[in-house]
Amino acid sequence: MSSPIEKSPQILEAADLNASESLKGAPAQISGPEPPRQKWYEWFAPTDTPAERRLILKLDGLIIVFVFLAYWAKVLDSSATSTAYVSGMKEDLKLYGNQLNYLNAVYYVGFIVMQIPLTLLMTRCPVNYFLPAADLIWGVFTLAQYKVTKVTQLYALRFFVGALGGFFFPAVQWYLGCWYKRSELSRRGAIFFIASQVGSMSSGYIQAGAYDSLNGRFGLEGWRWLYIICFACTVPIAFLGLCLLPSTPDKCNSRFLTEDEIKLAQERMASENRESRQPFTKAKIIEILKGWRLWVLVGFAFFFSQADGVSSNSGLSLWLKAEGYSVGDIDTITTVSPAVTIIASVICAVISDIYDAKASLIAITAVLNIFACIVLAIWNVPDGLKFFAFFLSGTADGIAAVVYAWANEICAHSAEERALVISAMNTIGNTFATWVPILVWKTEDAPRYLIGYNWNIALDVCMLIMVFVLHHFWMRVQKLAPV
Known part of the structure; x- marks a missing residue:
């Protein structure tokens, strides 16, 4: 974990994004020996x-x-x-x-x-x-x-x-x-x-x-x-x-x-x-709309918000029902997916806080879910592998806290921009998540949602691309920040 910064870096302003990106919110680069790293089981930093x-x-x-x-x-x-x-x-x-x-x-x-x-x-x-x-x-x-x-x-x-x-x-x-x-x-x-x-x-x-x-x-x-x-x-x-x-x-x-x-x-x-918090003026709104943070983060949220389609569209329970499992067994087995989400959330949160590995965690999660969706799209695989794929898809929501923590960090320079960006990310995600499933997760396709699983693969691939774009912009701001 970075040591506390005694003085905030100066805010650099520019109108042209390609020439010189606004550097507000970027942490200062501190020289000297790296402080001791927090252990995974420690609640406080050294x-x-x-x-x-x-x-x-x-x-x-x-x-x-x-x-x-x-x-x-x-x-x-x-x-x-x-x-x-x-x-x-x-x-x-x-x-x-x-x-x-x-x-x-x-x-x-x-x-x-x-x-x-x-x-x-x-x-x-x-x-x-x-x-x-x-x-x-x-x-x-x-x-x-x-x-x-x-x-x-x-x-x-x-x-x-x-x-x-x-x-x-x-x-x-x-x-x-x-x-x-x-x-x-x-x-x-x-x-x-x-x-x-x-x-x-x-x-x-x-x-x-x-x-x-x-x-x-x-x-x-x-x-x-x-x-x-x-x-x-x-x-x-x-x-x-x-x-x-x-x-x-x-x-x-x-x-x-x-x-x-x-x-x-x-x-x-x-x-x-x-x-x-500062006054929410017209000039501030225009400044937010001109910056890259709103558009890149909201664009990323579009793909992230729908990438949990396997676990949120009852594919596992419908397959178990088609296989003749009892209601009690279905109710018990389907609790594994939210349990996986809880475990994934804890693991990702700890690693994110200690190692600041947000981009890597998001990318790994996307790859895991691409694998799960490929298995489910093939469908004719051993039941054990199919169970594994359904359960593995529960990791998709495990990075939610990481995503929004990163948004808080990226938009740290403005309380108003943080509020607008975070709420816009959630809004765009929920907007598309309410009607897109009607088209790609059709009930008549259950339990083998071939279109849905392939759609999820496409979402995760696009999420990988957007993570690269987001990481590129953020690293650029950090490198140009004054020492």
């Missing part, structure tokens, strides 16, 4: 002072606990409507047409359209109030779904649930970048991301148990209880956030951080060239 270690532990307790629990609760809701649909909502609300598809479409419209505006709005507000308040309002809209009597009411509620939940992922990635150094970001981002996998693995059991034990209680159908359960999980988490979360180091009023710790946090971010 260069961290005792004061820094106390601060980091406090931040982990104040921030990471909340964002993990809040993200877990949102995954519960994302699956609640599908579960409710097959648990009586279809009959009670007379949803006999394409209403479920429309409900999902309305949800994703709110999810996608409001990501960038709400993430940028958060940069103008005290984050310690904005995130928990949005979480609480999201919980209220989730709860309101249990009272619906017609599908039109559900359409309106699903839009707001999508809008208030959709911005949470990019907003948290930006927020983590306000407090943690580049050698700490990937591991925290991985812990946050793992919440979605834990939520996917636990949601079915929680919802099944709630339905079995509460169906008919107090005159409410089981599917209505699902939304009440989601609300009950969300409210205490939102209040926990209101009590614990600090804002950002530049304007921090946390009751749990001392003045010295806040000053230390500011110094840590200054050593990373991580600039505090």
